[in-house]
Amino acid sequence: MKIICSVCQKSKPSLVCSACHSPVCKHCAQFIDVDSFTYAPERLAKIRSQYTDGVFCSVCFENHIAAEVNEYETTLAEAKKVSVFFKKHSKETRLIKRREEIVRVVDCPDYDEAILRLAFQAAKVKCNALIDVILDSKKMNVGTYTHAKWSGNGRPARVDEKVLTHDRMVIGNPN
Ligand SMILES: [Zn+2]
């Protein structure tokens, strides 16, 4: 008996679906890897603990994974819209309610990623702003290279959109 891909019924399968264990070819397989949940490594860990190889046929991807990927992408899109106010702007944000727990990032490879990782955590708790943000870089020596690692924290907050249109802080380097 010739084994064929369970999705396209044509190509010779070289992979196996991590959920239903049916054979899939590399064109039809969908993969969950580090890039699928860059800003939510805990989601990747959860999926990989259940489906070790992170390879899916189209049916299993739809049934088990698609909703989570969609939700992640929605949160990431929201994160990109989060308004960022640095600690030094605390005069502008003094009236904003500070109800949420402070979120942190450690050793991000660059400034923008540090901000986006903080913003992602804000979007996760349905906040549209980050206030009291402090970010610091430290120089790390790797062989002959020196590069900066960014760490910091901020507090997710909910801000009236109407107020923000006047005074939106564009994500950018404060230096
Ligand atoms: Zn196929």
Ligand SMILES: [Zn+2]
């Ligand atoms: Zn499957």
